Amino acid sequence: MRRKNKSRKKKVTKIENITKKILQALKASPDKTFNYRQLSAKFGVDDPSSRNQIIKKLSQLAANKQIEEKERGKFKIVPNIDTYIGILDINSKGSGYVEVEELEEDIYIPNNNLNKGLHGDEVEVYVYRRKRNGKSEGEITRIIKRKQMSFVGIIELQKNYAFVNVQNAKMYTDIFVSKDKIKDAESGDKVLVEIQDWPDKADSPFGVVTEVLGKAGEHHTEIHAILAQYGLPHEFKKEVEDYANKLDTSIQESEIEKRRDMRKTLTFTIDPKDAKDFDDALSFELLENGNYEIGIHIADVSHYVQPGTILDDEAYERATSVYLVDRVVPMLPEVLSNNACSLRPNEEKYTFSAVFELNEKAQVLNQWFGRTVTYSDARFAYEEAQHIIETEENTIPATISLTGKTYKTDQKIADAVLKLDELAKKMRSKRMRDGAISFDKVEVKFNLNEANEPVGVFFKSSKDANKLIEEFMLLANRKVAEFIGKQAPKKTFIYRVHDEPNEDKLSSLQAVISRFGYKLDLRDRKTTTSSLNGLLKDVQGKKEQNLVDTLAIRSMSKAEYTTRNIGHYGLAFDYYSHFTSPIRRYPDVMAHRLLQYYLDGNKTASEETYEEKCKHSSEMEGLAASAERDSIKFMQIKFMQEHKDESFLGVISGVTEWGIYVEIIANKCEGMVRMRDISDDHYIFDPETYTATGQRTKKTYQLGDEVYVKVKNADLVKRHLDFTLLGKTQPD
Secondary structure (H helix, E strand, O other), X not given: OHHHHHHHOOOOOOOOOHHHXXXXXXXXXXXXXXXHHHHHHHHOOOOHHHHHHHHHHHHHHHHOOOEEEEEOOXXXXXXXXXXXXXXXXXXXXXOEEEEOOOOXXXXXXXXXXXXXXXXXXXXXXXXXXXXXXXXXXXXXXXXXXXXXXXEEEEEEEOOOEEEEEEOOOOOOOOEEEEHHHOOOOOOOEEEEEEEEEOOOOOOOOEEEEEEEEEEOOOHHHHHHHXXXXXXXXXXXXXXXXXXXXXXXXXXXXXXXXXXXXXXOOOEEEEEOOOOOOOOEEEEEEEOOOOOEEEEEEEEOHHHHOOOOOHHHHHHXXXXXXXXXXXXXXXXXXXXXXXXXXXXXXXXXEEEEEEEEEEOOOXXXXXXXXXXXXXXXOEEEEHHHHHHHHHHOOOOOOOEHHHHOEOOOOOHHHHHHHHHHHHHHHHHHHHHHHOOOOOOOOOEEEEEEOOOOOEEEEEEEOOOHHHHHHHHHHHHHHHHHHHHHHOOOOXXXXXXXEEOOOOHHHHHHHHHHHHHHOOOOOOOOXXXXXXXXXXXXXXXXXXXXXXXXXXXXXXHOOOOEEEOOOOOEOOOOEOOOOOOOOOOXXXXXXXXXXXXXXXHXXXXXXOHHHHHHHHHHHHHHHHHHXXXXXXXHHHHHHHHHHXXXXXXXXXXXXXXXXXXXXXXXXXXXXXXXXXXXXXXXXOEEEEOOOOEEEEOOOOOEEEOOOEEEEEEEEEEOOOOEEEEEEEEOOOOO
């Protein structure tokens, strides 16, 4: 009897992820039927408890119509019934949503139904319940493709093993690492860990430390962690550097003979004062008929970066240079980016050019595209060109503080700058009339000392000299795309497209800006763009400018690369490409190659091949932008660490159920006041009005309110900036 009682108390082993396992087994052989014995054998179980679990689950799945019973006890998958494929988006609470293209709404996935799915994974999901709180609910049944396998986190060592806590709110699990796979990491180090396996019965995936980044919180550790988090390299492999260094970068007569020689045409560059690579140059010549020949000359990167080489493979994988606060991670090795391909003053260079004949109205009368050789007569910083435009002087005083060189500007160059500025303003004016949107968002920049510590903040905005260059780069990009896009039969090309904004996002923008007294006219495209431009102009210099600029940009669709042209909404162009920055963008290299390919008389290139390359380039651009934003946030937090005892005036930039976001007016640093930390009352969030209201005092804090704050916590490791709310009046 005792023996019998003991056996009854024996622990029953539950089959983990039994739904997922059964559906996967049946889907792997969709034309076959399976009984519980066959499935037990597949799962490697033979005890009565496991068999009963399988029998019970088969009945449930059949009742839910996920599988069907073809014969007594024999089951088969029901194809495409309430099963979809999509991308998993995990929220900070640990549950998720699957975005499915063919459905209007996302599918809600409770945490216990994620079945090891991670943020960004491509997954198969079964919808078992409709319209729960307005959302369909489902369960992940198969992981088709992992978004990423490597993660950045802080390692914690135990006696015989370690765990890596991933620094990402969307990662709901830590990663287990056995003691023999931690490299030389110590507790508290930031590491890069790669998932190798996730056993069925394990709560955490198993991984291996691939790189020890350094002590958490240290400057270089955190910058390298930002790059590693997005899978971005911080240096070139030796074989890539060696290949680039062995390239013949000399200017050869035999190559010049194949190109249009424009070395005697007045040519110069205008770039930021701290620029090290110069992608583009402008040439200017007054023609006998009174018109102007203006050349947009772009570094001929494709001459050096040949398809099928290790250099091209590396450039494609990177797809873009990454601009962090304290450094640039280039797409190409320095021998090319800063030397051979950089259009430095007083040097001959191979270039790819778009040359236009313009009249006084800035209308294009003739155009020419092709490979050239050019000579840059001068290099200007934007500040120097701006000086000419503002004073209309033909000389510049000593400019050591800007470019490190002292010289006076040739009258011909000064006259060229003034005429180019005049033509650029006419082109810009026409773009605005055609419906382009003028996004001149203020950029936050940092003054860094020798140790890369932020000692000051300044704001960068576009002036006439910046807009001069922008307009001629836009002209080249537009005309190259138009030249290919209008050819018949259709030819594959790289377009930079921008879809029309989502109406719901514009309505949300309208709701926010109404609190500041602004209004949009959303009747049609013309009134929408006109009122958007009016809004962006009206907020300039106001306390709410950065908030409104940011929200307006977020209301727009995301620009991307594709072979399928739909035009560019924001620029109001029917055809647009990226042609003018091949040193830092791989799509521009592809555009150069394709343009030359068609100039040589070839038929169309493979659309499928280039569409795949476009998709990769868009994805890498997104990762680079995220890394750049994270580096700015890191530097803002580092800057605010030194100002913990000061009070700052800020603008409420967001209100949520968990806190109030405040952007400091003086330096654009944004942090959060946690709702639970506001001590004078208990505040309730109203999502309709973006307002937090005190239950007792009825005091309100809403979007756009000016408030005073003080730094409570500046966490470099988690990249969190927390504020203490001091109120709406200046504290004593």
